[in-house]
Amino acid sequence: MLTKHVHTLVHAFIASLIDYCNALLYGITDGVIRRLQSVLHAAVRLITGIRRYEHITPTLHDTLHWLPISQRFTFKIALMMFERSRSRCPKYFGDVYTPVHTVAAHSRLRSADHGELVVPRVWSTRFGSRSFRVCGPTIWNKLPQDLRSTDTREQFQSSLKCWLFECASDRC
Numbered sequence: 001m002l003t004k005h006v007h008t009l010v011h012a013f014i015a016s017l018i019d020y021c022n023a024l025l026y027g028i029t030d031g032v033i034r035r036l037q038s039v040l041h042a043a044v045r046l047i048t049g050i051r052r053y054e055h056i057t058p059t060l061h062d063t064l065h066w067l068p069i070s071q072r073f074t075f076k077i078a079l080m081m082f083e084r085s086r087s088r089c090p091k092y093f094g095d096v097y098t099p100v101h102t103v104a105a106h107s108r109l110r111s112a113d114h115g116e117l118v119v120p121r122v123w124s125t126r127f128g129s130r131s132f133r134v135c136g137p138t139i140w141n142k143l144p145q146d147l148r149s150t151d152t153r154e155q156f157q158s159s160l161k162c163w164l165f166e167c168a169s170d171r172c
Helices: 006-019 030-048 057-063 069-085 132-142 153-170
Strands: none
Touching (some): 006 030, 006 069, 030 069, 057 153, 069 132
C-alpha cells in the first residue's frame, strides 16, 4: 500500500512542509540550505528508489520537476511579487514596492521603461537584504521582461519555473 501512494505521501508530508513559509528563509546561510536540500534529496530517493550514491539532480529536475531549495525561495517571492503587481494580494502588501517610473528623479531612466522596481537602501547588512521590501523588488528586477509581462498566474508560474530551472543549471 505504501509503495503505491508513496509519491503522494512524500509530497504531502515533506515537500509541503519545506514549501510552507519558505519565503522567510530567503538569504539564509549555505549550511542551512544544504541541510534542507539533503531532506529534499532523501524524499526523492524514497519516491524513486535511487541509491544513495547515484546522481540525483537529473531525477529531481527531469522526473519530478522539483526546484532546488534556493530556487523554491525565489519562486515563492517572485509569485508574491506577481500577485502584488496585479493587485491581487492582501492590503498589508500595499506599500511593499515603488515602480521606478513613479519616482520623479528616476522617471527618465531606462529601467523605468522596463517596469523595474526601486530597491530600497539596506541599513543592516546582516538582515536588511533578507526583508521582503528589499528581496522582493530585487528578485522582480532580475526576472526577464517577457516573464514579468505575462497575463495570468498559470502562465507566470510555468514560465518562472522554466526560467528557474535554466538558472539552476546555468548558475545565473
